[in-house]
Amino acid sequence: MKGIEPPILSQLMTAPNLQRPSDSEIAPEFIDLWFAPERQSEQVALLMNPARRPVGLTRCRAEYFVRLWIYLFLKQHQAVEPALQRPLPELKLPEGWISCTHREAAAVFYAGKERGSERSAGMILDKLVALGLINKEFDGNTISLQVNPLPQLAASPAVQSALTFQVDDFDARSDAILVANFLARNYNWMNNNTAAVPHRIARRLRQWARQYPRGMRVLRRCDNSNPVGFYVFYPTSVESEQNFFLPPRISLHLSSTEEEDPIAVAPIGDLDCTAIFIRSWSIDSPYMKYPQACQLAEDCQQTVRRMQEDFPNLCDIFGLTIHPILEQLAAAMGFQKTHKDIVVGISWMYQSIDRLIALDVQKALSSVEFLQSK
Incomplete structure (x- = not known):
């Protein structure tokens, strides 16, 4: 019936x-x-x-x-x-x-x-x-x-402009799920089983937090403490540095179903560690605006300086072009493409750590048109 x-x-x-x-x-x-x-x-x-x-x-x-x-x-x-x-x-x-x-x-x-x-x-x-x-x-x-x-769509410009943000340490207990959900939207195009992505991402974020928490930071809304931006700077072991010169898809992990991490972390104090891998850098799309992008990028510079205390010989920083918007931001901050993967359409991007630290972030990001149009 x-x-x-x-x-x-x-x-x-x-x-x-x-x-x-x-x-x-x-x-x-x-x-x-x-x-x-x-x-x-x-x-x-x-x-x-x-x-x-x-x-x-x-x-x-x-x-x-x-x-x-x-x-x-x-x-x-x-x-x-x-x-x-x-x-x-x-x-x-x-x-x-x-x-x-x-x-x-x-x-x-x-x-x-x-x-x-x-x-x-x-x-x-x-x-x-x-x-x-x-x-x-x-x-x-x-x-x-x-x-x-x-x-x-739902909030008025007045409400949006009244929001304030702060950059803080990633809290694996309370931040992992919320961060995983907005990161998953950047990786959905790479995965057929999209429903499983947030779960895998949250688990891997917590694993990285146990390995080297100093390189994990979030941009929080001050009114509710929810994370709306996030990055992971990962000190890379010398054995894994060769991956930066191989097809980028080999080093994907957050979007992969493979359990084994293709990149190994360097132990604190390792004098042979010369490279940072940006394993993730993202701001949830409603909050991707010039002030927030500058706030998170300037914090990246401070994080690199703190990481140099643990790894004195750091000089290189690598990232992947996971999202076209983030690729524009990276290019504005001086990152250059070094190796393109024709299979999945992503590339390695490289910048010198010394140049990144010396960069005038606000001036560099002022040239990114989409940030100014919001």
Whole structure:
């Protein structure tokens, strides 16, 4: 026996010549009447900003996400505000979990188009989960969705500008999970099993923290202490330095399913240690702005100076071009590509430690256009 259709799905299977609905009707076909297409396009443009866009987010997926967000908000508020007026003055975040079948999702995604299948709608939902835009639960009977808070869409500029940040030591107990989740979005494009990535990343971050915690730092929001930026400077053993001259994919670890770490840490006091490997450097996309980028980069200089106390002969620093945005930042700070991996499309980048320490970070990053446009 089929279940009762959700009220706002009642118009789904009507004829193509849809009539203008009353204010009480919130069927997916009528989403454009509640939040105009041009306003939807504004939200899509914010999501597609190069400085904020998650790796793997296409314009089509962004459009699907915005329509789903509108629909879930309307569905939730229909029960408590039956006289909800059209059009919506602003797009607010739905609260908590909201049931949504694949049939509903298909109607939301394909309204006004050649209708896609429920299966393809389910695959789109899974992709939005992998991109960190929504969460999904299934209890055996009902699919429930939750829209994740997105500061670049939901918060006003005044609220964003009022936030303050501080750089602090990485706390393996309380920071690993939160950092792993935003790092995973940078690595999703490399992995088929995206759901397992945050778990693996958190475990490896804690392993590195046991090896050399001094090289691990976070950028925190001062209001809630949550990490929104992170880096790992890893003193590399002399035996592993050859990896910097081999294909970069060999040295990937956070995004790899291999348990063995391809890079070994140098023991404190090792006079043969001459190189630092930047194993990770990232700021969560909503917070990737000029002040925060400068704050974290200037802390990197201080960290290198402290590491020289443990490893007096440090002179080289290497990194990988995991994300195009981070590649732009590295280039602005004087890093040069030395070896490109044609298989996975990433490169080694190199900078002299002496030059990095002497760099005027604020001046260097002022040339990065996307940081100035936010």
